[in-house]
Amino acid sequence: MRITVTVDGTSYTDDVEPRTLLVHHLRERLGKVGTVVGCDTSNCGACTVHLDGHSVKSCSVLAVQADGCEVTTVEGLARDGTLHPVQQAFHDNHALQCGFCTPGMIMQSIDLLADNPDPDEQAVREGIEGNLCRCTGYQNIVRAVQDAAHHMRPGAGPEAERVAGVDQATGSRAASSVGGGGE
Amino acid sequence: MTSTAEPEVGRARLRKEDARLITGRTRWTDNMSLPGMVHLAVLRSTEAHAKIVSIDTSAAKEMPGVIAVLTGDDLDPGGQLGMPCAWPISPDMKSPRRPVLAQGQVNFAGEGVAVVVARSAAEAEDALASIDVEYDELPVVLGMENALAEDAPLVHEELGTNRNALWVFDSGEAGSGGDVEQAISEAEVVVKRRFRQQRLVPAFMEPRSCVVDPTAAQLTMWSATQVPHILKTMAALTLGIPEHKLRVIAPDVGGGFGGKIAVLPEEIMALLVAQKLGKPVKWTESRSESMVAAHHGRDQIQDLTIAARRDGTVTGLKVELLADMGAYLGLVGPGVPILGAFMFNAIYKIPAYHFACTNVFTNTTLTDAYRGAGRPEATFGIERIMDELAAELGMEPLELREKNWIKHEEFPYTTVSTLTYDSGNYEAATEKAKQLFDYDGLRREQRERRERGDPVQLGIGISTFTEMCGLAPSRVLGSLDYGAGGWEHSAIRMLPTGKVEVITGSSAHGQGHETAWSQIVSDQLGIPFEDIEVLHGDTQSSHKGLDTYGSRSLAVGGIAVVKAAEKVVAKAKPLAAHMMECSEDDLEFAGGKFTVRGTDKSTTIQDVAFAAFMAHDLPEGMEPSLDAEAVFDPENFSFPHGTHLCAAEVDTETGRVALRSYVCVDDVGSVVNPLIVEGQIHGGLAQGIAQALFEEAVHDESGTLTSGTFADYLLPSAADLPSFTTDRTETPSTTNPLGVKGVGEAGTIASTPAVVNAVIDAVRHFGVNDIEMPLTPMRVWQAIRTGASAAGGPGAEAGGGLGSIDSAQGGAR
Numbered sequence: 002m003r004i005t006v007t008v009d010g011t012s013y014t015d016d017v018e019p020r021t022l023l024v025h026h027l028r029e030r031l032g033k034v035g036t037v038v039g040c041d042t043s044n045c046g047a048c049t050v051h052l053d054g055h056s057v058k059s060c061s062v063l064a065v066q067a068d069g070c071e072v073t074t075v076e077g078l079a080r081d082g083t084l085h086p087v088q089q090a091f092h093d094n095h096a097l098q099c100g101f102c103t104p105g106m107i108m109q110s111i112d113l114l115a116d117n118p119d120p121d122e123q124a125v126r127e128g129i130e131g132n133l134c135r136c137t138g139y140q141n142i143v144r145a146v147q148d149a150a151h152h153m154r155p156g157a158g159p160e161a162e163r164v165a166g167v168d169q170a171t172g173s174r175a176a177s178s179v180g181g182g183g184e
Numbered sequence: 185m186t187s188t189a190e191p192e193v194g195r196a197r198l199r200k201e202d203a204r205l206i207t208g209r210t211r212w213t214d215n216m217s218l219p220g221m222v223h224l225a226v227l228r229s230t231e232a233h234a235k236i237v238s239i240d241t242s243a244a245k246e247m248p249g250v251i252a253v254l255t256g257d258d259l260d261p262g263g264q265l266g267m268p269c270a271w272p273i274s275p276d277m278k279s280p281r282r283p284v285l286a287q288g289q290v291n292f293a294g295e296g297v298a299v300v301v302a303r304s305a306a307e308a309e310d311a312l313a314s315i316d317v318e319y320d321e322l323p324v325v326l327g328m329e330n331a332l333a334e335d336a337p338l339v340h341e342e343l344g345t346n347r348n349a350l351w352v353f354d355s356g357e358a359g360s361g362g363d364v365e366q367a368i369s370e371a372e373v374v375v376k377r378r379f380r381q382q383r384l385v386p387a388f389m390e391p392r393s394c395v396v397d398p399t400a401a402q403l404t405m406w407s408a409t410q411v412p413h414i415l416k417t418m419a420a421l422t423l424g425i426p427e428h429k430l431r432v433i434a435p436d437v438g439g440g441f442g443g444k445i446a447v448l449p450e451e452i453m454a455l456l457v458a459q460k461l462g463k464p465v466k467w468t469e470s471r472s473e474s475m476v477a478a479h480h481g482r483d484q485i486q487d488l489t490i491a492a493r494r495d496g497t498v499t500g501l502k503v504e505l506l507a508d509m510g511a512y513l514g515l516v517g518p519g520v521p522i523l524g525a526f527m528f529n530a531i532y533k534i535p536a537y538h539f540a541c542t543n544v545f546t547n548t549t550l551t552d553a554y555r556g557a558g559r560p561e562a563t564f565g566i567e568r569i570m571d572e573l574a575a576e577l578g579m580e581p582l583e584l585r586e587k588n589w590i591k592h593e594e595f596p597y598t599t600v601s602t603l604t605y606d607s608g609n610y611e612a613a614t615e616k617a618k619q620l621f622d623y624d625g626l627r628r629e630q631r632e633r634r635e636r637g638d639p640v641q642l643g644i645g646i647s648t649f650t651e652m653c654g655l656a657p658s659r660v661l662g663s664l665d666y667g668a669g670g671w672e673h674s675a676i677r678m679l680p681t682g683k684v685e686v687i688t689g690s691s692a693h694g695q696g697h698e699t700a701w702s703q704i705v706s707d708q709l710g711i712p713f714e715d716i717e718v719l720h721g722d723t724q725s726s727h728k729g730l731d732t733y734g735s736r737s738l739a740v741g742g743i744a745v746v747k748a749a750e751k752v753v754a755k756a757k758p759l760a761a762h763m764m765e766c767s768e769d770d771l772e773f774a775g776g777k778f779t780v781r782g783t784d785k786s787t788t789i790q791d792v793a794f795a796a797f798m799a800h801d802l803p804e805g806m807e808p809s810l811d812a813e814a815v816f817d818p819e820n821f822s823f824p825h826g827t828h829l830c831a832a833e834v835d836t837e838t839g840r841v842a843l844r845s846y847v848c849v850d851d852v853g854s855v856v857n858p859l860i861v862e863g864q865i866h867g868g869l870a871q872g873i874a875q876a877l878f879e880e881a882v883h884d885e886s887g888t889l890t891s892g893t894f895a896d897y898l899l900p901s902a903a904d905l906p907s908f909t910t911d912r913t914e915t916p917s918t919t920n921p922l923g924v925k926g927v928g929e930a931g932t933i934a935s936t937p938a939v940v941n942a943v944i945d946a947v948r949h950f951g952v953n954d955i956e957m958p959l960t961p962m963r964v965w966q967a968i969r970t971g972a973s974a975a976g977g978p979g980a981e982a983g984g985g986l987g988s989i990d991s992a993q994g995g996a997r
């Protein structure tokens with residue numbers, strides 16, 4: 002099947018097998034290897050990306066389902082060398098060790114903050130429940146998400162960033178498809 | 185002139201490694217793609233124990249994209265190859281050959297039976313289903329006591345026994361203490377307990393993967409391994425590849441926790457297939473595959489007998505272990521329980537000690553190192569039985585510990601198991617932990633809740649621990665028959681422009697060596713943190729090393745870095761003197777500058793490096809280079825310690841356990857980067873708590889792993905864990921110049937018994953004195969109701985069995 006998917010601002014048209022998972026399409030065809038695979042039962046969240054602005058486990062979406070959609074991966078978050086506030090917060094709070102879970106964690110955290118801009122500790126823990134990390138014990142991840150929330154408070158950045166992201170990437174992308182997500 | 189710059193060592197530097205990891209600019213092995221690369225998929229046995237009658241690969245060979253389908257006999261017609269075990273713990277240890285792919289017989293469900301080579305990973309996997317294997321079932325040996333029974337069927341008929349080895353230490357015989365039998369017979373109080381260390385899956389997040397390129401100048405293998413150097417040497421030995429023709433690269437590697445310390449049949453397979461086909465090959469496992477085929481951890485039955493006087497003075501400890509090796513021996517598998525032999529006596533002055541471990545074969549996935557390797561098991565055993573002894577004596581469990589532990593003024597202290605602890609201060613760590621925890625307040629609340637019969641009871645768990653880490657003095661490893669030394673290598677390259685490359689034999693996979701080593705070198709040479717690049721994990725650039733495990737990187741590899749830097753300074757000094765026309769004796773070096781004492785005349789080490797590079801005007805006989813390397817072999821282990829306190833709320837009506845508070849005060853000696861140390865503690869705690877409450881690898885009676893996916897094996901998520909309160913005391917190690925001790929395993933070692941002790945403490949008044957791990961609500965509830973510890977009882981049926989195990993690769997039937 003022929004599909005067209007916009008990934009991190011670039012549009013790609015490819016013939017894919019109907020059974021190809023989005024994550025395999027991203028990694029193997031498009032070279033978007035920043036997104037990784039950690040399991041085969043959709044439990045680990047390592048493969049999390051945004052599909053039209055909402056986080057999905059890209060191992061549980063077929064590539065053909067993404068036809069006509071916009072995908073944002075961890076590789077598409079930084080703008081002009083400036084990290085997304087969630088990426089920055091992961092760095093600032095030592096929220097990663099080996100970093101294998103990190104792309105998925107960051108994508109999921111951005112989605113979580115779009116739904117709840119000021120989550121308490123429990124809300125963060127529940128919001129990232131579908132993403133497993135074996136290294137950090139989660140404490141610094143939770144801290145990072147709350148720190149990012151603080152920096153992304155209205156007026157402090159996310160709106161401005163989304164707009165900047167749109168201009169920079171394709172000029173046509175829906176605001177909700179870039180880090181920060183929909184309402 | 186002394187530099188006033190703040191020292192780098194001790195600073196909470198944000199990590200250099202993060203930049204690429206948070207932006208997805210990563211080099212995981214599975215990201216590699218080479219021209220003409222083909223893909224491997226391994227068919228795994230669905231039987232735990234069976235003769236292979238036939239393997240029909242003809243249909244699979246016809247499948248689209250398939251290039252070859254190979255069996256063990258195809259890869260190794262003579263049946264000569266065996267996977268290496270580097271730790272023969274006794275001269276008469278029984279070692280079965282572990283073939284690259286099963287030949288004639290399978291011995292655990294998940295063992296490789298055939299390999300498909302295809303143009304894509306999906307095509308390789310598709311073809312697995314077309315391979316037809318006919319098995320003739322053999323009786324399945326499960327459970328260590330069953331395996332040792334008189335007429336038990338044998339895992340390996342040719343060995344004549346399921347007993348792998350017996351390893352004994354006796355303080356009476358060693359002359360390091362008294363006779364334990366005498367201590368027991370003369371004791372005023374004797375407590376005996378049997379504890380079970382359930383089987384665990386390391387469950388690192390990055391699945392294992394390797395890529396082999398036979399078209400490169402050297403045969404090159406990328407692998408998601410903790411041990412690239414060991415892998416290189418072992419692969420060369422196993423396959424007879426000239427070692428200088430092999431290059432191993434550990435690119436970005438995801439956390440391993442001991443689970444990536446192995447030399448894999450799949451790595452050997454990839455080397456064989458790549459050479460055979462002359463094409464690059466890649467193998468990446470699925471999670472289901474990883475669960476059955478990557479080694480497991482723990483799995484011991486521990487029989488402990490502790491002897492004491494009524495006043496609480498411990499007079500003897502006897503430890504008898506059974507350790508399940510699984511079907512074969514891993515790289516260091518047989519030695520893992522032996523690492524615990526020196527740690528059951530822990531922080532206590534125990535006058536008589538006996539340790540005996542029987543390693544046993546069963547038809548299960550092999551076991552090997554998992555975070556802590558032997559020491560969590562030992563710490564669990566002793567810390568659990570100290571609580572039991574306290575209950576027996578009616579003593580406050582912290583007081584019992586304090587009565588027996590080594591006092592800070594008694595260091596260095598040589599223990600009954602012959603180790604010399606260089607330093608420690610158990611009083612200080614415990615006092616700090618008690619304050620942070622509000623120990624007395626929680627004890628009060630516990631009493632109140634008990635008195636009013638609150639359905640939610642509070643328990644307080646204690647774990648005071650030490651560990652031997654920083655593996656290790658080579659001579660000690662030699663005395664334990666370990667198949668390698670324990671040194672580490674480092675080299676420093678002083679580049680012409682004043683930048684520095686640091687080469688290390690440690691192989692980081694999440695530990696932050698790039699950051700920590702930069703901090704160390706920055707202080708040693710006075711070079712800015714940003715001007716330092718750390719190279720590791722490639723046998724071409726870091727040619728020499730013994731890799732990362734056993735909390736050894738900083739305490740051994742970090743010290744090698746210090747030694748190499750000292751050599752650089754020593755080499756630079758005569759040139760600096762030459763440049764400033766003074767005597768070497770008049771120079772002092774600090775903050776990156778050589779200064780002529782008593783003057784303001786100075787030159788920077790960068791200037792000296794440039795002068796060495798130009799080499800136009802060097803002192804007589806000096807080689808034109810400041811580069812230096814060092815190999816450091818420690819004189820002793822390091823002995824981190826700490827006090828962990830856990831408050832658990834147990835709902836006596838449902839058996840549900842909630843961790844209300846977890847406080848730990850660790851003493852890991854001097855700290856290079858507190859941020860990294862804290863992260864290591866957090867992650868360690870999570871893994872230790874997971875053993876106590878959540879995780880278990882469960883086999884059904886046919887030997888199928890029923891907890892073989894992340895849907896069935898309960899890895900804790902953020903929602904399952906509390907926030908931890910972590911703090912430190914700092915008693916520097918006296919055996920290395922940085923005073924560091926190692927932190928990678930501390931959290932895991934200490935936390936499991938703290939949690940279990942807390943839960944038992946909450947329900948002891950119901951007559952409960954043990955509950956087997958993991959402490960599922962079902963087991964806790966059952967124990968409260970019946971007092972049974974639930975040995976193999978309800979709660980063992982971990983997971984729901986979603987039917988999601990991949991039958992070709994997941995070893996399920």
Ligand code: FES
Pocket residue numbers: 037038039040041042043044045046047048049058059060061
């Ligand atoms: S790889 Fe998608 S959830 Fe694990």
Ligand code: FES
Pocket residue numbers: 096097098099100101102103133134135136137389438439694
């Ligand atoms: S940082 Fe290693 S798995 Fe999360």
